[in-house]
Amino acid sequence: MTNPLLAETGLPSFSQIQPDHVEPALDETLRRNREELEQLLASDVESDFLTAIAPLEEMQDRLHRTWSPVSHLQMVKTSDELREAYNRCLPKLARYATEMAQDARLFRLYKSVNDSLESQEETPERKLLEHALRDFHLAGVDLPEDEKKQFSEIMEELSQVQAKFEQNLLDSMAAWSHHETDEQKLCGIPAAVLDAARNAAEEQDMDGWLLLLNQPTYIAVITHADNAELRKDFYTAWVTRASDQGQASDEFDNTALMEDIMGLRHRAAILVGFDNYADYALASRMAGSVAEVTEFLEQLAKVAKPAAVNEFKELQDWTGKKLNAWDVAYYAEKLRLKNFSISDEELRPYFPLERVMDGLFQVMQQLFGLTAREEQDIDRWQPEVRYYSLVNDRNETIGGFFVDLYARRNKRSGAWMDECVLRKRSKSGVQIPVAHLVCNFTCPASDKPALLTHEEIVTLFHEFGHTLHHLLTRIDYPSVSGINGVPWDAVELPSQFMENFAWDPDVVRDMSSHFETGEPLPDDLLLKLQASRVFHSGLQMVRQIEFSLFDWRIHSEYDPDKGARIREILGEVRDAYSVIESPPFSRFENSFAHVFGGSYAAGYYSYKWAEVLAADAFAAFREAGLFDRKVADRFRETILEVGGTADIGAAFQAFRGRAPQIEPLLEQAGIVTTGKQS
Numbered sequence: 001m002t003n004p005l006l007a008e009t010g011l012p013s014f015s016q017i018q019p020d021h022v023e024p025a026l027d028e029t030l031r032r033n034r035e036e037l038e039q040l041l042a043s044d045v046e047s048d049f050l051t052a053i054a055p056l057e058e059m060q061d062r063l064h065r066t067w068s069p070v071s072h073l074q075m076v077k078t079s080d081e082l083r084e085a086y087n088r089c090l091p092k093l094a095r096y097a098t099e100m101a102q103d104a105r106l107f108r109l110y111k112s113v114n115d116s117l118e119s120q121e122e123t124p125e126r127k128l129l130e131h132a133l134r135d136f137h138l139a140g141v142d143l144p145e146d147e148k149k150q151f152s153e154i155m156e157e158l159s160q161v162q163a164k165f166e167q168n169l170l171d172s173m174a175a176w177s178h179h180e181t182d183e184q185k186l187c188g189i190p191a192a193v194l195d196a197a198r199n200a201a202e203e204q205d206m207d208g209w210l211l212l213l214n215q216p217t218y219i220a221v222i223t224h225a226d227n228a229e230l231r232k233d234f235y236t237a238w239v240t241r242a243s244d245q246g247q248a249s250d251e252f253d254n255t256a257l258m259e260d261i262m263g264l265r266h267r268a269a270i271l272v273g274f275d276n277y278a279d280y281a282l283a284s285r286m287a288g289s290v291a292e293v294t295e296f297l298e299q300l301a302k303v304a305k306p307a308a309v310n311e312f313k314e315l316q317d318w319t320g321k322k323l324n325a326w327d328v329a330y331y332a333e334k335l336r337l338k339n340f341s342i343s344d345e346e347l348r349p350y351f352p353l354e355r356v357m358d359g360l361f362q363v364m365q366q367l368f369g370l371t372a373r374e375e376q377d378i379d380r381w382q383p384e385v386r387y388y389s390l391v392n393d394r395n396e397t398i399g400g401f402f403v404d405l406y407a408r409r410n411k412r413s414g415a416w417m418d419e420c421v422l423r424k425r426s427k428s429g430v431q432i433p434v435a436h437l438v439c440n441f442t443c444p445a446s447d448k449p450a451l452l453t454h455e456e457i458v459t460l461f462h463e464f465g466h467t468l469h470h471l472l473t474r475i476d477y478p479s480v481s482g483i484n485g486v487p488w489d490a491v492e493l494p495s496q497f498m499e500n501f502a503w504d505p506d507v508v509r510d511m512s513s514h515f516e517t518g519e520p521l522p523d524d525l526l527l528k529l530q531a532s533r534v535f536h537s538g539l540q541m542v543r544q545i546e547f548s549l550f551d552w553r554i555h556s557e558y559d560p561d562k563g564a565r566i567r568e569i570l571g572e573v574r575d576a577y578s579v580i581e582s583p584p585f586s587r588f589e590n591s592f593a594h595v596f597g598g599s600y601a602a603g604y605y606s607y608k609w610a611e612v613l614a615a616d617a618f619a620a621f622r623e624a625g626l627f628d629r630k631v632a633d634r635f636r637e638t639i640l641e642v643g644g645t646a647d648i649g650a651a652f653q654a655f656r657g658r659a660p661q662i663e664p665l666l667e668q669a670g671i672v673t674t675g676k677q678s
């Protein structure tokens, strides 16, 4: 029997992959890679880029081919068996990664190839080598043996503890549900969510409705449920996930793990010569120093907080009472309705999924001359998943992407893009990149098409921006193609840039079509939608800054004598910037997977950082005409195609003709106006 995870070409055979394929495939891939590495290092042929580095890129791609389908399935269709296999593999992967990153012979190989490069030009090859050498340094490759070993143990432990953090979160969510038989108590909740809850109850042979703890249900309840007790229940369950305050079992409490995670990160940073983990993280970022990031956030906070205070005061005044944390979204929605008389549920009928996807693809066509062509005969993990080829105007397929849009049990919440196949050039030609675009939209009821809220459309455009970043790359080396090697604080530039199109009046009109009448979104609704964009943008910005500063401070101020001071620092940040009071039982930090799960550690600020870049980039399109081909081509060439081979500050400068400015974002958020309109 062949193991589908060992296929060397084509798309993964998702439907064939079984949990018992996972460990043998990984073992075999790691064995082959180690064997080839030894051969490479033993070879006494004088090494140049082609003979030494290209094979290393091949190994990276081979490991990606084995592991990417596993980590993808673990996120979109997990099971106990898959999770066990996945967990057994994590330490092996971490060990391999550390081994590669700490191999002094490998370091010397990169160094000698780098030294042998004659041209001083900033070629992709040179950038790849620079990145590799930097990363060797960050992995402590120049440490004495015993410290090197220590570093590797810390990293291995860290990856396990972070994974456990994420699992506790999933488990604590799966363990909680709200069963309701009294329809009266569900007043206000959108029908689509109630349909799903009724189905969930039926599946369990229960009467009434079973509301599960997932993101769409939580947002629907907290925003729309008239029953304050129900909102409080859901809010409490949501902000106490994986904590000592949670209603699920204590075994899912993340508190101790978070302390461990912070300690391990700090120790790793110190070992390789940095002051703290934030400092360590900056070595591969666009931002230059701890102070620069702190100042950037404080500068934004200074402008945003007064706006947020006004917005909240206006809301409280309007309701005439002191609002609890679980009331804010509900009354904000009511105020938004009053001011803009527009609700998500009013908009939904105008945005059938098919039409929205067409609208999105139309934008891509106008900007870049690319077409998305749906393919039927592609193996997938779930029947509703779709696959598209990305075709250029010469009818050449330059990439592909899977689209998995609906929330399911055993699927991680949120939305994301993931790499399925990496772009690379080998003897047999170019391997075209393939992406996963994953969302958690509410599953359509059986008698209606899927209808999206505008927020879901923005999410879709966002993830599509990441998808384009992965697919449009022209770089032939997996380690620096697409989003690889792109500084974390700039990686959200293409995604947040694309969001702006989901707000453009012409784009929105074109992608709307009432699912019963075919009528486009009427102009009055369109205008209100535009106005609603800046509704409570001060409150939202303050919240993002609060998350960012919390993340930044726990990493930059870590002190081994005092521990991580997680709750203390969160309290200080809230005292300084928060506008909405959190109840004492809130343990939101215990479910802050962005930070404690690892991917955005000391990096949450990058959302705002990249938003500034994105708003400023979009302003260039506004100035030239939204679909100006020259501007689009320049954006594609300077930003989307270069992967991790460009200095992103310089790339932005090349695109915009100047350094990024903060004003377009503040203007976009309605926090400052240029005065031009008035």
Ligand SMILES: [Zn+2]
Binding pocket: 462, 466, 492, 495
């Ligand atoms: Zn993103």
